[in-house]
Amino acid sequence: MANDPTGLPKADAGEKELALWMLERIHDSEKFMGLIRDARVAGRADVLDTPNYVALHTKRIAPLYQGAHEEQIETSVELAGLIDKLAERDLLSGREDLIEKALAAYLKAHPKGDAGLPKNWQSTVDLARAEIEGKSSGAFKPGFATELATAARSELARRAAKEKGRGVGRDGQ
Amino acid sequence: MHGRNDEEEERKRQERERNRLSPSDRLYGRGPRITASGFEDRRSKRRTGRVVPLPLRLQPRVRAIVDAIIDRDEHPSAVVFFEVLLDMYQQQMGAIDQSLLPSDEELIRRYLKGQDDNDGK
Numbered sequence: 001m002a003n004d005p006t007g008l009p010k011a012d013a014g015e016k017e018l019a020l021w022m023l024e025r026i027h028d029s030e031k032f033m034g035l036i037r038d039a040r041v042a043g044r045a046d047v048l049d050t051p052n053y054v055a056l057h058t059k060r061i062a063p064l065y066q067g068a069h070e071e072q073i074e075t076s077v078e079l080a081g082l083i084d085k086l087a088e089r090d091l092l093s094g095r096e097d098l099i100e101k102a103l104a105a106y107l108k109a110h111p112k113g114d115a116g117l118p119k120n121w122q123s124t125v126d127l128a129r130a131e132i133e134g135k136s137s138g139a140f141k142p143g144f145a146t147e148l149a150t151a152a153r154s155e156l157a158r159r160a161a162k163e164k165g166r167g168v169g170r171d172g173q
Numbered sequence: 174m175h176g177r178n179d180e181e182e183e184r185k186r187q188e189r190e191r192n193r194l195s196p197s198d199r200l201y202g203r204g205p206r207i208t209a210s211g212f213e214d215r216r217s218k219r220r221t222g223r224v225v226p227l228p229l230r231l232q233p234r235v236r237a238i239v240d241a242i243i244d245r246d247e248h249p250s251a252v253v254f255f256e257v258l259l260d261m262y263q264q265q266m267g268a269i270d271q272s273l274l275p276s277d278e279e280l281i282r283r284y285l286k287g288q289d290d291n292d293g294k
Contacts, residue, residue, distance in 0.1 A: 041267075067233060072226035073251050080227045080284075081274045082259055089269060096231055102262035103238060109261050110246070117241045118234070127234065139234040 011156045015149040019132045022152035026064050027125050029057040033091045040091075054091060061093035063148065064124060065100055068141035100124065184289055191285065225284055 009021050036054070039046040075083075087098040107114050130136040132145045231239070239254070248254035263269065275283075 065232060065235075066230040067236070068230070070228050070230050071236075072228055073255070075225060075227045075252055075255050077225050077277050077280050078274065079252075079255055079259060080225050081280050082269065083227070083255075085269055085274055086259070086262065086266075090266060095227075095229055096235070098262070099229070099231065099239075099258070100235055101266075102258045103235070103242070105265045106242070106258050106261045109264070112245070116245050118237055140232050 008156065008159070009152070011153055011160075015145060016132060016134075018152035019145040019148035020129065022148040022155065023064075023125065023128055023132065025152075025155065026061055026148075029060045030125075033057055033061070037091050058091065058093040060151075061097065063144075063151065064128060065093060065096040066141075067096070068143070187289075225280065228287060 009017050013021075032048075033054070036046050036049050039049065083095050083098055086092075087094055090098070090101075092098050092101065107117075127136065127139055128144070131140050132148070239251075242248070243251065243254050246254075248257065
């Protein structure tokens with residue numbers, strides 16, 4: 001199971017192992033945000049639907065969708081506001097995440113579908129896994145795997161500190 | 174410490190300066206130009222303030238698919254394409270309440286703040 005604490009990698013594990021582990025955490029966060037979103041739509045806000053939780057998970061998801069370079073696209077004033085508002089409403093990690101979901105919606109509705117377009121772009125997590133494992137390259141920003149491995153080390157350090165804090169609390173009783 | 178205060182003060186001063194300009198002039202950084210012969214340069218009339226640059230950090234694969242769709246489906250511009258894109262998204266995920274959208278003034282303020290933040294890095 002993805003959240004099984006016994007499945008934690010060691011902090012000094014190789015970059016590939018750490019990056020793959022972090023990718024699974026991101027995937028878990030996306031699934032979790034989906035549950036929160038469904039609960040909101042159904043009018044029954046989840047007990048874990050708090051600003052802190054949402055911020056933690058969206059921040060974790062963002063690197064999957066954000067490239068290294070900032071580019072300016074021209075858009076109407078209304079659309080610029082709409083993009084941010086939709087991302088916020090749908091608990092997405094940012095503009096880039098929304099653009100990717102909107103592309104999927106566009107191709108689903110378009111009569112030509114994805115005919116004539118670069119293939120296999122929709123499954124972000126699978127593609128990211130292939131990039132980390134070295135089976136593909138260039139689909140994500142340079143240093144993508146390294147960034148995920150760094151995030152994994154921070155996550156493991158955060159968990160270790162939390163566990164240590166719990167242990168201290170028990171000893172003190 | 175002192176430098177940070179100076180920077181904040183300079184940003185406030187620039188904001189006060191901008192507030193005297195129209196929204197489009199605030200976006201594009203200068204007011205209408207008067208030509209050497211004393212007439213208003215009519216090229217400044219082209220600036221409507223309705224098109225703003227939106228910073229995005231797309232992954233290379235997403236950037237490639239955006240370009241490929243614009244070419245394949247012959248969208249006249251990125252502005253039009255993104256409008257269609259968001260329309261499709263809202264058809265499937267539900268339309269947003271228009272009254273929740275920020276005003277033009279607020280959007281321009283955010284854009285300029287982003288520029289200031291980038292300049293300060």
